[in-house]
Amino acid sequence: MTTAKNGISHLRTHIQQFTATKQLELFESLKEARFSGQLVISDTQNHTWILYMYLGRIMYASGGVHPVRRWRRHIVAYCPERLSQIEEIQLTLANIAQEESRISWEYQLLSLWIDQNKISSEQATKVIRATIVEVLFDVTQAMEVTYEPIKDNLLSTRLILIDAEQAIVEANKLYSDWQEAKVADRSPDMSPIIRQPEALQQKTSAQVYQNLRQLLDGKQTLRDLSVRMKRDVVTVTRSLLPYIQLGLVQLISIGDIAPPASTPIAKKLTTTKALNRSTIACIDDSPIICQTMESIITGAGYQFVAEMDGLRAIAILLSRKPDLIFLDLVMPNTNGYEICSQLRKLSFFKTTPIVILTGNDGIVDRVRAKMVGSTDFLAKPAKPEQVLATINKYITQTKKI
Numbered sequence: 001m002t003t004a005k006n007g008i009s010h011l012r013t014h015i016q017q018f019t020a021t022k023q024l025e026l027f028e029s030l031k032e033a034r035f036s037g038q039l040v041i042s043d044t045q046n047h048t049w050i051l052y053m054y055l056g057r058i059m060y061a062s063g064g065v066h067p068v069r070r071w072r073r074h075i076v077a078y079c080p081e082r083l084s085q086i087e088e089i090q091l092t093l094a095n096i097a098q099e100e101s102r103i104s105w106e107y108q109l110l111s112l113w114i115d116q117n118k119i120s121s122e123q124a125t126k127v128i129r130a131t132i133v134e135v136l137f138d139v140t141q142a143m144e145v146t147y148e149p150i151k152d153n154l155l156s157t158r159l160i161l162i163d164a165e166q167a168i169v170e171a172n173k174l175y176s177d178w179q180e181a182k183v184a185d186r187s188p189d190m191s192p193i194i195r196q197p198e199a200l201q202q203k204t205s206a207q208v209y210q211n212l213r214q215l216l217d218g219k220q221t222l223r224d225l226s227v228r229m230k231r232d233v234v235t236v237t238r239s240l241l242p243y244i245q246l247g248l249v250q251l252i253s254i255g256d257i258a259p260p261a262s263t264p265i266a267k268k269l270t271t272t273k274a275l276n277r278s279t280i281a282c283i284d285d286s287p288i289i290c291q292t293m294e295s296i297i298t299g300a301g302y303q304f305v306a307e308m309d310g311l312r313a314i315a316i317l318l319s320r321k322p323d324l325i326f327l328d329l330v331m332p333n334t335n336g337y338e339i340c341s342q343l344r345k346l347s348f349f350k351t352t353p354i355v356i357l358t359g360n361d362g363i364v365d366r367v368r369a370k371m372v373g374s375t376d377f378l379a380k381p382a383k384p385e386q387v388l389a390t391i392n393k394y395i396t397q398t399k400k401i
Helices: 020-032 067-078 080-084 086-095 098-115 121-142 164-180 197-203 206-215 222-229 233-245 287-299 310-320 336-344 363-371 384-394
Strands: 013-015 037-043 048-054 057-063 145-150 191-194 249-252 279-283 303-307 324-328 354-358 376-379
Touching (some): 048 098, 048 121, 057 121, 067 121, 287 384, 324 336, 336 363, 376 384
Parallel strands (some): 324 354, 354 376
Antiparallel strands (some): 013 145, 037 145, 191 249
């Protein structure tokens, strides 16, 4: 553990096995130093979490794979009435000072709701505690991490101070349960989707099959389903495990949902300024294509966003503003031509590279796609070297992680 004589060192420190014992050691040193600021933790997959600290105790946590999904989940669980007021949320977020919003818009909302008597302190405490435990679970599952304490960007209010030791114990208990369920190699942020509907129907009753069809749509993570079903995520995952092991249900990676309003999401902080990574998007109704593309693209150090619903694509792209878009040509309800044409009408996407993914490499498709503004083509299934060559062709990435 790297420390300084007068307290905590601000050097980035790498740990290969960030076990509960090492977590406790780190937070105990932060507590002894009465550290206030942000503890930024990154893993080898370029995921970053931020724990907001005050005098060595945790005020809030954010970041990770699905920060907006996480926020929505805990609001649904502990103050669901707030989500029915989406226009009010958007107006509130628009009025939050930009600097405060940049640090953590979710926390600022909780503070305002308490001030306005729209939620109780008890509700806010439950949301905050659940968020912190979930982040610590994800950090534990990552295992190999780099952390850096930064005395900067303090949250302006202190709703609650969580003792790190209690949160670590709770998170590690959940992780132990996850391991015992024999799913530790998978993330609860993955989404179950039916892969063989006919075979699944034969294995289940009509009622169970209908329930599974409604729930396993590839748009909800295991954690999302646990809140919807009001059961813990280990129980939900265990119930699906037989179908997963038979190959009837598959766990896939999906992207985050859009925030309730366009807010400056907290930046990844380092002492050398935020690192600039390009974001690549993939719009394709095939979960396997999206999963493959994610593996290739994130493995090369880029940020990735996927959307399988063509009708939601433009909203997601406007929210994430990718530097390059891979776009499927044939999708239910819409097609790549229409999406490409609409994107080119938006000022932000006039020059964004749009690469059409198609299994039908015909001259008619190429001519039509060029007419609506596509930049290039890539035949499906795309090989990793072709995907990366296409990205390198259109994006000059100044710095990779």
